[in-house]
Amino acid sequence: MRPMSGDHVTEAVAGCLAVLRKAIDRDWRSVRAGRVEWDCHTTAVHVADDLVAYAANLAGHAQDAYVPFALKPDEGTDNAGLLQVVEATGALLAAAVATAPPGVRAFHPYPFRSADHVGFAAMGVAEVLLHTHDMAEGLGLPYEPSAELADSVLATIFPHVRPGPEPWSTLLWATGRGELHGRAPVTEWRWHNNLVLPTERLVLTGVRPAAARDLVLDGDGGFDWIEGGPEQGTRDAARMLLTAYEAGVHRPEFTTFALVRAEDGRAVGALGFHGTPDEDGRVEIGYNVCAAARGRGYATEALRALARWALARDDVRTVHARAQAANTASQAVLTRAGFDPVGAIDDRLVAYELRS
Known part of the structure; x- marks a missing residue:
């Protein structure tokens, strides 16, 4: 598309x-x-x-x-x-x-x-x-x-x-102009543009289902990626978004965001939610940064901004994240962003949380 x-x-x-x-x-x-x-x-x-x-x-x-x-x-x-x-x-x-x-x-x-x-x-x-x-x-x-x-x-x-x-x-x-088998009539509607969240050096740019579909099909999603991007983690996140969209459970504010550098408009990674908040107000977040852009604090900056945005909402009380036990760099990102370790999930993964 x-x-x-x-x-x-x-x-x-x-x-x-x-x-x-x-x-x-x-x-x-x-x-x-x-x-x-x-x-x-x-x-x-x-x-x-x-x-x-x-x-x-x-x-x-x-x-x-x-x-x-x-x-x-x-x-x-x-x-x-x-x-x-x-x-x-x-x-x-x-x-x-x-x-x-x-x-x-x-x-x-x-x-x-x-x-x-x-x-x-x-x-x-x-x-x-x-x-x-x-x-x-x-x-x-x-x-x-x-x-x-x-x-x-x-x-x-x-x-x-x-x-x-x-x-x-x-x-x-x-748009309230017809019937669709198995669905209730629509009496009120609005379209939704994507959410963007600016940080000091980045613009977190919400990925639409159309862009996610392109990423899943090995496209660029409409973004100008740095060398090596988008990485597989970004395509996996796009697949999750697309699955939620096709199931009718995607909420546009709890999406995947491309990490776009403000200085040159190039995408350096992705960050996003694994779904919507559960009944306890808990939502999971994940991220990845292209290898050529690592070590510059982009992940920490983006994670802080998105977690802050989420916790300011009434429906979110806890932001949850997972890191591989052997990936000390990812754990350091979570710690710098204010997340606290809350224990091992299994012998490969450890959990971190940030609460309101």
């Missing part, structure tokens, strides 16, 4: 235009757009407004709020003109995504108040796919985007949604 990109935005917009041009002579103001409360004209304006707003936030590196403007078509703009606006704003977002500097993030409220270029691409594609569905439904037109587009959206910004038999029907169900 390719990481979400400007090409995906372009593909989604092209599909939207192809469908809606079939009804260009209809009165869109008199037709409700599927299950939403807007007519088709208002919905098309909304799509264009979202596309240009995402482009502006990403290109302008907005940090605290949306760039303060709104799109308003000229008075009397007909359907053909409106589709031209959608096409142009889609091109603006595609260009903003394609030219965004590596690692740049900009404001979006859900749920961690920022998104990277991959997130903005996925949100733009989601807006286009879902609202094209709404308008096509209202106008009585058949519409179904490619399975890859729908799957990419799900695995990028719906990490909490268990994949269904078909990506498009799953995305419609996840």
Whole structure:
């Protein structure tokens, strides 16, 4: 699966235009757009407004709020003109995504108040796919985007949604637009961008299911790795994440994080949770650093930051970690990060814990 990109935005917009041009002579103001409360004209304006707003936030590196403007078509703009606006704003977002500097993030409220270029691409594609569905439904037109587009959206910004038999029907169900066998109807929903946690020298960057899938398939997950990376431990962690996602038990905040150096944007290792907190508020954490980056304190710095973040939550009271009994370097990392030894697990492993 390719990481979400400007090409995906372009593909989604092209599909939207192809469908809606079939009804260009209809009165869109008199037709409700599927299950939403807007007519088709208002919905098309909304799509264009979202596309240009995402482009502006990403290109302008907005940090605290949306760039303060709104799109308003000229008075009397007909359907053909409106589709031209959608096409142009889609091109603006595609260009903003394609030219965004590596690692740049900009404001979006859900749920961690920022998104990277991959997130903005996925949100733009989601807006286009879902609202094209709404308008096509209202106008009585058949519409179904490619399975890859729908799957990419799900695995990028719906990490909490268990994949269904078909990506498009799953995305419609996840956004309250359809039914899925064996699952209750969805009445409220939000997408989820990935969490990032900056430290002094690193940016702990949450790995999405889409990136985890690529890592499992021997890809780079969309990260620029230093020599020797990613190591097998990172791929194993990605496999655990992907298994949880496919089972529908993955929570996007309790994920694997790539350790990205702030100075050059290169990934030097990974750190993450082995699952969600249990009923006693205990969560397990693991980590690895590429051989070329060891001995510089990256693991300790990252471990301190992620453990501090976890223990600040109401649902975490203990962070648990394991180290091989023969690996004194790993045990030293845990000790420097504030963890206390709590005994041997077996003849190979020792346990450490940090409590709130």
